[in-house]
Amino acid sequence: MTSSNQIPNIARRRFLTSASIGASGLALTGCDAFDRLSNRDDEVRAVLEKANSLTYRVQRMLIGGNRLAQEFSESDIRQQHRANGTSDPVDEDYKAHVAAKFADYRLEISGLVNAPKSFSLSDIKSMPSRTQITRHDCVEGWSSIAKWTGTPLATILDQVGVKDSARFVVFECFDTVDQTLSGPIKYYESIDLIDARHAQTILAYGMNGLDLPVENGAPLRVRVERQLGYKMAKYISKITLVDDLAPFGSGHGSYWSDNGYEWYAGI
Amino acid sequence: MSANITVEGPKTGKLIYRQNRWTRVTHWIWAVSLFFLLLSGLQIFNARPWLSIGKETGFQYNNSFVKIGSTTQGDVRSGYTELFGTRFDTTGYLGLHGSGDEAVSQAFPPALTIPSNRDLGTGRVVHFFFAWILVLTLTTWLIASVSKGRVRGELLPDRTDLKSLPQDIKDHARLRFHHTGKYSVLQKLAYCGVLFVLFPAIIITGLAMSPGFNAFMPFLNDLLGGRQTARTIHFIAMALLVGFFVIHMLMILAAGPINEMRSIITGWYRTDPTSKNAEEH
Numbered sequence: 001m002t003s004s005n006q007i008p009n010i011a012r013r014r015f016l017t018s019a020s021i022g023a024s025g026l027a028l029t030g031c032d033a034f035d036r037l038s039n040r041d042d043e044v045r046a047v048l049e050k051a052n053s054l055t056y057r058v059q060r061m062l063i064g065g066n067r068l069a070q071e072f073s074e075s076d077i078r079q080q081h082r083a084n085g086t087s088d089p090v091d092e093d094y095k096a097h098v099a100a101k102f103a104d105y106r107l108e109i110s111g112l113v114n115a116p117k118s119f120s121l122s123d124i125k126s127m128p129s130r131t132q133i134t135r136h137d138c139v140e141g142w143s144s145i146a147k148w149t150g151t152p153l154a155t156i157l158d159q160v161g162v163k164d165s166a167r168f169v170v171f172e173c174f175d176t177v178d179q180t181l182s183g184p185i186k187y188y189e190s191i192d193l194i195d196a197r198h199a200q201t202i203l204a205y206g207m208n209g210l211d212l213p214v215e216n217g218a219p220l221r222v223r224v225e226r227q228l229g230y231k232m233a234k235y236i237s238k239i240t241l242v243d244d245l246a247p248f249g250s251g252h253g254s255y256w257s258d259n260g261y262e263w264y265a266g267i
Numbered sequence: 268m269s270a271n272i273t274v275e276g277p278k279t280g281k282l283i284y285r286q287n288r289w290t291r292v293t294h295w296i297w298a299v300s301l302f303f304l305l306l307s308g309l310q311i312f313n314a315r316p317w318l319s320i321g322k323e324t325g326f327q328y329n330n331s332f333v334k335i336g337s338t339t340q341g342d343v344r345s346g347y348t349e350l351f352g353t354r355f356d357t358t359g360y361l362g363l364h365g366s367g368d369e370a371v372s373q374a375f376p377p378a379l380t381i382p383s384n385r386d387l388g389t390g391r392v393v394h395f396f397f398a399w400i401l402v403l404t405l406t407t408w409l410i411a412s413v414s415k416g417r418v419r420g421e422l423l424p425d426r427t428d429l430k431s432l433p434q435d436i437k438d439h440a441r442l443r444f445h446h447t448g449k450y451s452v453l454q455k456l457a458y459c460g461v462l463f464v465l466f467p468a469i470i471i472t473g474l475a476m477s478p479g480f481n482a483f484m485p486f487l488n489d490l491l492g493g494r495q496t497a498r499t500i501h502f503i504a505m506a507l508l509v510g511f512f513v514i515h516m517l518m519i520l521a522a523g524p525i526n527e528m529r530s531i532i533t534g535w536y537r538t539d540p541t542s543k544n545a546e547e548h
Contacts (some may be wrong), residue, residue, distance in 0.1 A: 260388030266479025
């Protein structure tokens with residue numbers, strides 16, 4: 001393109017025509033053209049997923065380990081907190097704990113720690129607590145504000161002594177969320193140590209001034225206030241410190257990550 | 268085949284280099300990004316097809332003015348859209364798609380979502396990838412254009428432009444378009460509205476929905492009236508961008524699609540024979 005008087009040639013005209021046909025074809029055939037992206041092994045998907053690592057790094061830069069999630073006032077609590085996902089586990093061991101009012105419940109903490117320990121619910125309730133009114137944002141798009149009371153996870157981590165090699169905290173849960181050919185799948189989640197030691201990351205046993213109800217995750221659910229709801233595992237049975245998430249589930253670090261959701265859910 | 272095919276029939280005004288390479292590249296990056304953002308966004312919306320006002324979603328009280336869903340009465344399934352509490356049957360358009368046993372219950376139809384089946388996780392992967400592309404190209408474009416004075420020179424309407432507004436509205440209503448080296452005032456207002464109002468609004472409300480970003484800038488959510496209001500504004504900005512796209516396409520068809528397409532693909536644009544404003548760039 002050098003002269004301002006140059007007249008478009010036939011090749012360019014053909015290009016314009018095919019470009020517009022291509023564009024309208026795209027609109028007419030709908031979007032099953034992109035269904036390959038649902039496949040976790042798809043190469044294009046792998047490229048798109050890199051954006052989430054960027055989100056993770058940028059958010060870590062912006063909010064680090066100290067920035068607190070927004071907290072609200074009592075007047076913002078306008079409803080019973082919505083129960084989502086499993087709301088009444090059918091697992092026998094869990095039902096026995098509910099029947100015994102969690103008297104025999106023990107939270108076991110092991111893995112890359114100096115002194116593995118187990119805690120009863122009353123051990124945990126006797127530690128210093130934190131209460132916070134926060135907004136729970138579900139990946140589906142809804143939000144719900146509630147008051148949570150619990151023991152900071154950092155307090156418990158300090159009691160067992162986290163080894164330097166540990167990178168993640170894995171929460172294993174009582175509730176079976178899926179049945180597969182290789183057996184039942186129980187819910188699990190994991191967070192990094194930055195979120196694990198965050199001031200608002202608590203093992204909640206109370207909600208809106210009462211004991212945490214079964215539908216919201218009794219006896220313990222973790223609050224990870226700077227991420228979406230699916231990170232906040234309910235019905236926690238066991239906590240493990242690890243340097244690698246591969247041994248759990250299909251290796252993506254959480255039940256939902258094994259099902260195509262991002263491990264980091266700060267967005 | 269000769270090279271002497273005239274595209275615009277009787278119009279044989281000067282051919283000018285109207286759109287530089289960066290304008291064309293950013294235009295197409297935005298077009299592709301918005302295509303994927305829209306369709307993956309509708310996938311995400313389908314996971315909770317309500318629009319609410321406030322900090323949270325009311326489940327035991329109602330703060331939603333739009334609710335899309337489907338119901339079954341006897342053997343008949345139907346899709347509905349509730350607007351301010353009044354329910355409309357929108358079977359086939361919103362809420363329920365297809366017929367018989369194969370009917371799909373979801374707000375927007377499979378043809379308008381990426382992926383076509385319900386897959387929120389994949390929808391989010393696609394959405395956030397193109398959100399990053401949009402934000403990064405818009406920021407780069409904004410810095411480059413403002414520093415070169417192109418925003419003020421070519422996009423922001425000046426006093427003369429505003430005086431010509433009534434005439435420009437009349438011209439557009441009669442589908443009389445002036446092909447010059449400059450944008451008309453309606454074009455300037457439309458492009459400024461997209462670049463400086465809708466793009467920032469949709470990006471800011473998108474960020475306001477992120478719990479991580481919310482910890483960084485809690486006041487942003489308060490300013491916007493809460494996370495659910497931000498989500499609603501995000502949706503409205505999307506609808507306005509779709510509206511812009513429809514008008515943009517109609518204007519291109521009315522003003523001479525080949526000339527307009529050529530200018531945004533190759534940069535070259537044929538002006539009216541009498542055009543005084545045909546300037547070379």
